[in-house]
Amino acid sequence: MKFRIKNQDSQLRTGIVRTEHGKFETPAFIPVATLASVRGLDSRDLKKLKVDVILANTYHLYLRPGDELIRRRGGLHRFMNYDKTIITDSGGFQVFSLGFGMEHGVGKIADNIFLEGLRNKNFRGDKWAKVDEKGVSFKNPLTGEIVRLTPEKSMEIQSNLGADIIFTFDECTSPLSDKRYTEEALERTHRWEERCLESYDRKQSLFGIVQGGEYRDLRIRSARFVADKDFAGYGIGGSLGKSKEDMHNILEWVIPVLPEEKPRHLLGIGAVEDIFNSVERGVDMFDCVAPTRWARRGHLYVSPEAGGTVENKFRINIRNAGFREDDEPVDKSCNCFVCKNYSRSYLRHLQSAEDLTYFRLASYHNVNFMLRFMEKIRDSINNNYFRELKKEWLGY
Ligand SMILES: [Zn+2]
Structure with a gap:
């Protein structure tokens, strides 16, 4: 993957990302193809719409139909007949939020329900996710069986899916996590990111993820950590605080620390107002299910x-x-x-x-x-x- 900045005016910038499957211009809005389709549309529609890049969800495709099945079909590009750039996320966000979110009807912003469970190690009912140093165990909501995801497993799944750009496996904390827990999760995520760097498929381009919740020192520490590593680009993930102001602050802390010559992806954000305010602060890529949802x-x-x-x-x-x-x-x-x-x-x-x-x-x-x-x-x-x-x- 190559990134070239076209025009720049303080943090505002336009650029071009090139991958083996063509190029896309930034700032880019990236439609989400959760289950290998942008819901309601097929790949001919995507072509007509000039969608040059999509993001598919590792978590969902791993559970259904399975990454091995997709690998045997020649990877995601062939499976869904889409020949432009594909990005996959790492599955981290969904493991930590959706396993509970789906049951409780909560949306993109993870609420405290699952974290309470993690902190107390109380597995209430039949839905839980348990994190340890090596990875996460969680219940497959489709079959009820216990599934294990680790940084190495996420890299393997993403390699089987065959996306052009992939993300490191991270632990996503909620806006309601306290600082002590957020810091613990951050340190663990950094160790996981190093393991991803060691095990990822070199044919793909790996983006690191900046975590740290709404805490200035943690965000800056995390941005410095990923900036020092050999990532192709950077995701800004996790809880973006409790208000738009928090989100703006986070971007203003993190972005100046990240190397200028690499793209920055604000994960899961895609409202018009947020895009204006984030582009202004130096964000190059956005993905969100909002348009189809x-x-x-x-x-x-x-x-x-x-x-x-x-x-x-x-x-x-x-x-x-x-x-x-x-x-x-x-x-x-x-x-x-x-x-x-x-x-x-x-x-x-x-x-x-x-x-x-x-x-x-x-x-x-x-x-x-x-x-x-x-x-x-x-x-x-x-x-x-x-x-x-x-x-x-x-x-x-
Ligand atoms: Zn129209």
């Missing part, structure tokens, strides 16, 4: 021209009665085939009828929206109007 729930992205604001998070809820007889497209400034051909009224109808067509159209529009939004961001950096664009969208 929101689409399924009826939320469609809109630009300021079509009523998008910080307050409505640049989304309309197509289920609102006000759209029943609305003949306008979802977003009149959007160039996607959904907006060119169908009205809000029609989409609202399909959504309320739970027609599968709705899921595809809504997902297509939302993914297109994010990609075209990132094109605008890159153009604004290359042509020196990022701050004007930010003001126009966010009002500050």
Whole structure:
């Protein structure tokens, strides 16, 4: 993998990442293909949308259909017939959050439920994850059997999946973890990262992950640790604190410590406002399930021209009665085939009828929206109007 910076203005920058499967421009929004599909879309859609890079989840693919099965099919690229860059995460985040999150209906931000379990070593009911120096044991939510993940195993799975860019196996702490636990987890994660460096498949490019929760000294310590190692790039992971301000602080502590010539990936973040504020602080890559997840729930992205604001998070809820007889497209400034051909009224109808067509159209529009939004961001950096664009969208 190669990274070249195109334009730079203090922390703001555009660049190009090249892998064996082509190139993608940064700052990049990377759609998530959890189970080897960007939900609702197929690889022809991805081609039409000009999706140059996707991120698939190691945890989910390991449990189903299994990394060995995918390896026998020639790896993820062939299995899903997608010939551009693929990134896989390490499975760490899901082991520590989803095993419990799925049961408790919590979302991306890990809550304290699973950590309480880890701290007390109380395995309540039939769902738990237990961390030790070597790795993590957890219950497979599909079969109930105990599964073991270690740094070496995560590297092996990611090698079988065959992504271009992979991540180190880390322990993800929650915003509610205290400092002592966060520090313990951080030290363990650093030892795991060294083991990943020793065992990863040299055909792939390995990104290290900066942890440390919302604690300044821990974040800086972690950033220095990974900056000293031979990683192809850096993920900023774990709890990003309790507020947007915490997240901004974390980026301002960490990014100046990381080598300038390597890309920085803010894991799991992808809202419009967060992207503006993170790009401004030097983030090059984002991944998030938000576009397709929101689409399924009826939320469609809109630009300021079509009523998008910080307050409505640049989304309309197509289920609102006000759209029943609305003949306008979802977003009149959007160039996607959904907006060119169908009205809000029609989409609202399909959504309320739970027609599968709705899921595809809504997902297509939302993914297109994010990609075209990132094109605008890159153009604004290359042509020196990022701050004007930010003001126009966010009002500050
Ligand atoms: Zn559209």
